[in-house]
Amino acid sequence: MLPSLLHFPLASEPGFAPGSSEPLLYVLGGLSLLVAMLALSNQRGKLYSASLVYLTMGVGVAVTVEVLDVRWLDPVRDASTIAHASELAVIVALFATGLSIERRLGWAGWASAWRLLGVVMPLTIVAVAGWGVAVMGLSIGAAIVLAAALAPTDPVLAGDLGVGPPGEPDDSEPRFALTSEAGFNDGLAFPFVMLGLLLAGPTASERWVPSWVLGDVVWGLSVAFAIGAALGSALGAVYRRWRSAGHVRVTFDAWIALAAVLAIYGVTELVDGYGFVAAFVAGLAFNRAEDDEDADRRVHRGGLLAEKVGELALVLLVGSLLSTRGVQLPGAGGWALVVLLLVVIRPVATLLAFAGSPLALRERLFIGWFGVRGIGSVYYAAFASSAAVLPANEARVILWTVLVAATASIVAHGLTAEPLQRLLAEPPTEGDRDAARRERTKRTEVAEERGARDQP
Numbered sequence: 008m009l010p011s012l013l014h015f016p017l018a019s020e021p022g023f024a025p026g027s028s029e030p031l032l033y034v035l036g037g038l039s040l041l042v043a044m045l046a047l048s049n050q051r052g053k054l055y056s057a058s059l060v061y062l063t064m065g066v067g068v069a070v071t072v073e074v075l076d077v078r079w080l081d082p083v084r085d086a087s088t089i090a091h092a093s094e095l096a097v098i099v100a101l102f103a104t105g106l107s108i109e110r111r112l113g114w115a116g117w118a119s120a121w122r123l124l125g126v127v128m129p130l131t132i133v134a135v136a137g138w139g140v141a142v143m144g145l146s147i148g149a150a151i152v153l154a155a156a157l158a159p160t161d162p163v164l165a166g167d168l169g170v171g172p173p174g175e176p177d178d179s180e181p182r183f184a185l186t187s188e189a190g191f192n193d194g195l196a197f198p199f200v201m202l203g204l205l206l207a208g209p210t211a212s213e214r215w216v217p218s219w220v221l222g223d224v225v226w227g228l229s230v231a232f233a234i235g236a237a238l239g240s241a242l243g244a245v246y247r248r249w250r251s252a253g254h255v256r257v258t259f260d261a262w263i264a265l266a267a268v269l270a271i272y273g274v275t276e277l278v279d280g281y282g283f284v285a286a287f288v289a290g291l292a293f294n295r296a297e298d299d300e301d302a303d304r305r306v307h308r309g310g311l312l313a314e315k316v317g318e319l320a321l322v323l324l325v326g327s328l329l330s331t332r333g334v335q336l337p338g339a340g341g342w343a344l345v346v347l348l349l350v351v352i353r354p355v356a357t358l359l360a361f362a363g364s365p366l367a368l369r370e371r372l373f374i375g376w377f378g379v380r381g382i383g384s385v386y387y388a389a390f391a392s393s394a395a396v397l398p399a400n401e402a403r404v405i406l407w408t409v410l411v412a413a414t415a416s417i418v419a420h421g422l423t424a425e426p427l428q429r430l431l432a433e434p435p436t437e438g439d440r441d442a443a444r445r446e447r448t449k450r451t452e453v454a455e456e457r458g459a460r461d462q463p
Contacts, residue, residue, distance in 0.1 A: 039064060043319045057315075058164055058322050058381075059421035062414065065326015073330055082328055082406045083392055083399070090389035092324065093382050096317030097193060098286045100162040100382075102268035103310035104190040105239075105290020107170050110183065112291065119184035119366070120191065123160075123374070126360035127353070128192050131158045131378075132199055134352045135344065143340040143408075148207025149401040152391045155199035156409050157348060161381035162189040162287075163318050164417065168377050168424060181370045181431060185377055190291075193383040194231065194284030198223045200387050208396045222279070230280030235288030238271045242289075243296025250302065260302055261309025267293060268310075283383075321382045325413055337408040345412045349419060353378035373431050376423070380416040384409045 042064060046057040072079045082089065110116050132154040139150030170179070170186045201223040246263055249255045268286050275285035293306070337344075357375030364371070388409040392402040 035068065039319060039323060043315070056167065056417075056421035056424055058318060058417050061319050061322035062326045062417045062421075065323040066329060068323070068327040069329045072327065080324070080328060082333065082389070082410065083403050086389040086392035086402075086406070089324070089328075090386055090393050093321055093386035093389065096163055096314070096321045097383050097386055098268050098272045098282060099265065099310060099317055100314045101190060101193060101283055101286040102264055102271075102290040102293075103307060103314045104162050104186060105287045105292075106264065106294050106307045106310055108183075108186060108190070108291060108294070109170075117187060119180055119361075119364075119374070120187035122360040122364070123184060123188040123357070124191055124195060127188075127356045127378075128158050128195065130356040130359070131348075131352055134356070135348065138340070138344050138347070143338065143344070143404065145401055145404065146207060146398075148203045148205070149397050149405060151203030151206060152200055152387075152397065153203075153405045153408060155196045155203060156384045156387035156391070156405065157380060157412055158199070159192040159196045159380075159383050160185060160189045160377075161379045161383045161416075162193055163314060163321070163383070164381035164420070165189045165377065165379040168379070168428070179431075180366060181373045184374050189379075190287040191284070194281045194287065195228075196383075196387065197281050197283065198227060200391060204391060204394055204396045207398075207401075227279060227281045228284060230278055231275055231282070231284035232288055234275045234278075234280060235271060235285035236292045238274065238285075239267070239289030239292030240296045242267045242271075243293040247296065247302070257302075257305070260305035261312065264306050264310030265313050318382070321385070322417065325382075325385060325410060325417075328410060329414065333407050334411055336403055337411055338404075341404065341408040342411065344408065345415050348380070348412065349378075349415065369431065373427060376427070377420060379420050380409075380412045382413075384413055 039061070042060060043057065046060040071077070080088065114121070132151070135154035135157050136147070136150040139145040139153050140147055143150070145153065165185055168182065168185050170182050198219070202219055205219055205223075242263075246255070246267075250257065250260070267289065271289045272282040272286050275282040290310075354372065354375035357378075358371055361371045361374070366374075388406045391397060392406055397405070
């Protein structure tokens with residue numbers, strides 16, 4: 008009897024055949040979620056971030072894949088898949104970031120954001136592009152793509168450093184600066200990615216300047232701002248009425264963030280606008296249209312949960328893509344760029360941007376250090392590679408340099424986030440108090456001047 012039982016089909020098609028690798032994905036998914044729950048619940052006060060835990064798990068997957076020689080995603084071959092996965096994580100994070108900001112959009116209140124966007128980001132792009140050409144041997148188009156990918160502060164990974172949920176005041180200027188920067192600059196980097204691709208493409212010598220300025224800058228950004236503001240405000244108002252009329256249960260508030268951002272992002276992309284900008288602006292507008300703070304928190308909680316799931320999936324993916332051969336592709340120039348970006352380019356550009364600012368030195372250093380690179384950078388590198396415009400060797404160098412930079416950022420910023428946040432929260436010095444008083448006085452004067460102008 009025993010020999011005949013051995014030939015009995017224990018599992019028949021359709022289904023998993025014995026020895027199939029597919030069940031391992033379910034095992035990995037379940038274990039990853041369990042670990043994520045533990046990491047997120049216990050990271051406060053610890054010398055690590057949840058992202059660092061996810062990255063470690065991903066590296067474990069990468070080692071397993073390399074040792075067992077298992078077929079896995081390739082950053083260049085599967086660039087389109089990686090771009091779509093990271094795209095979803097970024098847009099959800101951008102909408103949730105917009106929801107969390109209570110401060111009204113304006114020149115005075117957002118002065119820190121404008122310094123970061125108008126000075127730090129361009130300086131970073133120029134410095135990285137120059138290094139890419141002079142040291143890494145990249146063409147000017149490829150160097151600009153690399154610079155644009157590495158310039159933005161990531162909204163996914165920088166979330167724990169930013170402002171709190173809706174209803175909490177944005178009273179920490181460094182946290183607000185990082186949050187507002189991460190919200191805007193992921194979208195503002197897109198025109199520079201397109202510029203790099205234009206210069207690398209076959210039509211680079213033709214009339215690319217008006218095409219880029221009018222199409223990629225003026226149209227792409229203006230449409231994104233308009234659609235994000237209009238649809239974010241409209242959806243916020245409509246959803247508030249639906250809930251008040253009992254058409255939607257309060258328990259579904261957590262779902263509206265995902266529904267809203269997917270629809271708004273899709274509409275913006277359909278008309279060639281920048282969906283990242285629209286997603287963040289829509290979050291800001293939705294917050295303004297929804298005047299119920301409890302409802303705001305529930306909506307934000309839903310967006311935050313989706314953001315955390317995306318963070319888990321994408322950081323795991325980044326870690327699993329690492330290989331001994333791949334990390335060698337950036338060369339000494341690429342590795343040196345990663346170090347320079349984290350410890351020199353970003354901090355120095357921030358200090359220059361905040362010259363004359365009332366912020367204390369330690370607050371400027373905090374903002375300069377936490378220019379987190381991550382999922383947004385991976386998206387841009389994968390997007391540029393999947394466009395099939397760059398030469399294959401340059402696409403590989405860009406992708407792997409970005410993966411190395413994202414990994415280094417997760418490790419460096421993950422290990423320093425908690426102690427530096429505690430240092431930032433220490434009682435202010437007398438110099439800090441003087442700077443804060445000057446800032447309050449300046450804001451009061453601006454508000455009084457604006458009020459005087461508005462009076463008939």
